[in-house]
Amino acid sequence: MLGQLLHASGIDSIIVERKDRAYVLARIRAGVLEQGTVDLLDSVGVAARLHRESLIHDGLEIAFGGVRHRIDLKAATGKTVTVYGQTEVTRDLVDARDALGLASIFEAEDVSLHDLQTDRPKVRFKRHGVGQEIDCDFIAGCDGFHGVSRASVPATAISIFEREYPFGWLGILADTPPVSDELIYTNHPRGFALCSMRSPTRSRYYLQCTLDDHVENWPDERFWEELKRRLEDEAAARLVTGPSIEKSIAPLRSFVAEPMRFGRLFLAGDAAHIVPPTGAKGLNLAASDVHYLNEALREFYADKSAAALESYSQRALSRIWRAERFSWWMTSVLHRFPGTDAFSQRIQDAELDYLISSRAAVTALAENYVGLPY
Numbered sequence: 001m002l003g004q005l006l007h008a009s010g011i012d013s014i015i016v017e018r019k020d021r022a023y024v025l026a027r028i029r030a031g032v033l034e035q036g037t038v039d040l041l042d043s044v045g046v047a048a049r050l051h052r053e054s055l056i057h058d059g060l061e062i063a064f065g066g067v068r069h070r071i072d073l074k075a076a077t078g079k080t081v082t083v084y085g086q087t088e089v090t091r092d093l094v095d096a097r098d099a100l101g102l103a104s105i106f107e108a109e110d111v112s113l114h115d116l117q118t119d120r121p122k123v124r125f126k127r128h129g130v131g132q133e134i135d136c137d138f139i140a141g142c143d144g145f146h147g148v149s150r151a152s153v154p155a156t157a158i159s160i161f162e163r164e165y166p167f168g169w170l171g172i173l174a175d176t177p178p179v180s181d182e183l184i185y186t187n188h189p190r191g192f193a194l195c196s197m198r199s200p201t202r203s204r205y206y207l208q209c210t211l212d213d214h215v216e217n218w219p220d221e222r223f224w225e226e227l228k229r230r231l232e233d234e235a236a237a238r239l240v241t242g243p244s245i246e247k248s249i250a251p252l253r254s255f256v257a258e259p260m261r262f263g264r265l266f267l268a269g270d271a272a273h274i275v276p277p278t279g280a281k282g283l284n285l286a287a288s289d290v291h292y293l294n295e296a297l298r299e300f301y302a303d304k305s306a307a308a309l310e311s312y313s314q315r316a317l318s319r320i321w322r323a324e325r326f327s328w329w330m331t332s333v334l335h336r337f338p339g340t341d342a343f344s345q346r347i348q349d350a351e352l353d354y355l356i357s358s359r360a361a362v363t364a365l366a367e368n369y370v371g372l373p374y
C-alpha cells in the first residue's frame with residue numbers, strides 16, 4: 001500500500017521481502033476493511049476487483065446467553081464495513097505494482113539495516129547467496145511483528161507496552177456458504193466463536209482455544225461440532241459444514257512500540273503494534289500508518305519540510321492507541337478468561353447486557369468498529 005501511495009506522490013521505492021511471492025500471495029489473514037482503507041485503495045486505483053467482489057456489511061451480530069443481537073453499524077454511524085480478504089488486497093497491490101514495473105525484491109535473505117541515524121541509511125541483504133546493498137533516503141519498516149526493522153532499533157531507544165491473553169484463535173477457511181449474511185461474534189461458556197466469511201461461498205470461522213493447543217488436535221469434524229455447540233440454536237441448525245482448506249492457530253496479544261521512528265527508519269503496521277483480532281483492526285491500522293507516512297514523505301520532498309516526519313509517530317500512535325483500547329475491550333467482553341471468578345463473570349454479563357440495551361453503548365461499539373477518522 002505504501003509503495004502505491006509513494007508512487008502516486010512521485011517518490012521511488014524498492015520493496016524488500018524475505019519470503020517468496022507465492023508465500024506472500026497465499027497467506028490467509030483478516031477480512032474486514034474500514035471505509036478509510038477502501039478509500040486509500042481507491043485513491044491509488046487498486047480497488048476495481050474489490051468493488052466487484054467484496055461484500056458490504058451494514059451490521060454485525062453479538063451473541064450471548066443463547067440469543068443473537070444485531071448491531072446496526074449503518075444506523076449508528078452512517079458507515080459500513082467491507083468484507084474482502086487481506087489476501088485479495090495483497091494480490092491486487094502486488095499486481096498493480098508489477099503492472100507499473102516498480103521494484104520488488106522477493107526472497108531477500110539476511111536482511112540488515114545500517115546507518116539509521118545518518119541521512120543515508122542502507123539496507124543490506126543476500127539474494128541467491130549474493131550480497132546487495134540499497135542506499136536510500138528513508139527506510140519504512142513494514143515487515144511485521146517478527147521483522148528485522150523494530151529489532152534494529154537499540155532497546156534503549158524504544159518503549160514496549162504489551163499484554164498477552166491466555167488463549168488463541170483456531171481459524172478455518174471452508175468452501176461452504178456462510179452461516180449468516182453478517183458476522184456473528186459469540187460469547188459462550190465454552191469460549192468465544194466468530195462466524196465470518198470471504199464470499200457467498202467461502203466461510204471463515206474461529207474458535208477460542210488454549211495457547212498450548214495444536215491444529216492436529218482439531219480434525220474438521222471436531223471443529224464443526226465445537227462451533228455448533230457454541231453457536232445459538234438457529235445458527236447452529238443452519239451451519240453448513242465441509243472440508244477445511246486452511247486451518248491455523250494464532251495467539252492473541254496487544255503490543256505497542258514507541259516511538260515509531262529511529263533516525264531515518266519509520267515503523268508501520270505490525271512492526272510497531274499488534275492488536276488482538278477481535279475488532280478486525282490490524283490491517284486497517286497498518287493502512288492508516290502508511291497514509292500518515294506517505295503524507296509526511298511527500299511533504300519532505302515537495303515542501304522541503306521534515307515537520308510531518310517529526311510528528312509521524314505521535315500522529316500514528318494517537319489513532320493506534322484508540323484501536324488498541326477498542327480491540328482489548330472487544331477481546332475482554334467476548335472471551336472466557338480461564339480462572340475467572342463469579343464476580344468478574346457477572347461483570348462481563350452486565351457489560352454485554354448494557355451493550356445491547358444502550359444506544360450510547362451501541363454507538364460507541366459501532367463508531368470504533370467502522371473505523372475512527374484518520
Ligand code: PHB
Binds near residue numbers: 183194197277
Ligand atoms: C476474518 O474474517 O478473518 C475476521 C473477521 C472479523 C474479525 C477477525 C477476523 O474480528
